[in-house]
Amino acid sequence: MQEKIRAIVEKAVWAPSGDNSQPWEFSFVDESTLQVHLIPHKDNKILNYKLSGTYVAHGALIENIVLLAGKEGLTASVMLLPVSDDPLITAQITFKESASSSNLPDPLAEAIPARHTNRKQYEPKQLSEEARASITKAAAAASDEITFHVLEDKKRIKKAAYAESLIQKIALETPTLHSIFFSNILWKEKDNTGEKQGLSLKSMELPPPVEKLFPLLSHWPVTKAFNKIGFSAMASKTNGDLFASSPAIGLVCVRKEEPVQYLEAGRVFERVWLAATAQGVSFQPISGLLFVARRLAAGETDALDSKHFDEISLAANDIAQAFSLTNGEIPLMMCRMGYSAAATSRSKRAAPVFRTSHA
Ligand SMILES: Cc1cc2nc3c(=O)[nH]c(=O)nc-3n(C[C@H](O)[C@H](O)[C@H](O)COP(=O)(O)O)c2cc1C
Secondary structure, three states: OHHHHHHHHHHHOOOOOHHHOOOEEEEEEEOOEEEEEEOHHHOOOOOOHHHHHHHHHHHHHHHHHHHHHHHOOEEEEEEEOOOOOOOOEEEEEEEEEOOOOOOOOOHHHHOOOOOOOOOOOOOOOOOOHHHHHHHHHHHOOOOOOOEEEEEOOHHHHHHHHHHHHHHHHHHHHOHHHHHHHHHOEEOOHHHOOOOOOOEEHHHHOOOHHHHHHHHHHOOHHHHHHHHHOOHHHHHHHHHHHHHHOOOEEEEEEEOOOOHHHHHHHHHHHHHHHHHHHHOOOEEEEOOHHHHHHHHHHOOOOOOOOHHHHHHHHHHHHHHHHHOOOOOOOEEEEEEEEEOOOOOOOOOOOOOOOEOOOOO
């Protein structure tokens, strides 16, 4: 059984994670029980309020494990946060040979190897009826606590898109965020092996003149000088235009700032992403502004500049209005969806680490 579970985990780690940080390790409790461990130092401290992005990545990973187990004729019973005083053990998963096996392949499980982030321009073409239906169905498994919304109305898309794109301006105007952003770039495609955290430059799909400028912009004084002639505002506007041209924007919300809800939300986010992939729909998470806004609302202002506080709050309000969120819905993960050319580059993965003792 352990060999089968290891093979499942090797495929499941193709789950998404912020900056491809792959913040996970694994251990076996016994022959058929796996524990999943969260590695907190992989967290991006500013963009990842309360480790929520890291828990979302774990939710996606856990969803992949369950789907892949089904594909292998196993059932996987998941206990989230099984150790009450250790929130870094995100799941304990027990596998059993399944008594009833369905011969029908699950399209979500089949889509796991193909799922990836596509940051290209999307075509101005509505989602097909079939894509819309399967994305909605994939999210329907969400509990009352986790909600999923999709915008297809142009005006609302625009409002959410330009609000989210403010993060680009803030990242370029704030030294700590600027430094985090540029230190997470894998400049050469040969470094995109999965061993190093970060995004390959090619996967960012930058227009050629901007890609050429990027090494220069990694120096804070250069960016600062460029900002004086409107660079940060222009970069943010360009991203806003890109997001606004997408035919659909989705949003997963939680009701409480709690690890268990982040994990459940991550599972829903992954199901939606896999359903989109199975339908040939390109997908990009666009959530940076939401993370910063939640941090600011909680009074955690470290590394942020007070000149941005009002802009961040207004942008978060715009997103809540665009989606007509009800009281108590906390926007966690936003994404854009649409049809596009293939991504230029995909992030690779390191082999999963299995601890020798499960402690
Ligand atoms: C919590 C979370 C937040 C993310 N935020 C963004 C984002 O704001 N912009 C973006 O382009 N990609 C974002 N991503 C996508 C990751 O960068 C991507 O999943 C990772 O680099 C692995 O690449 P892949 O999805 O192509 O396999 C996010 C992923 C997660 C799980």
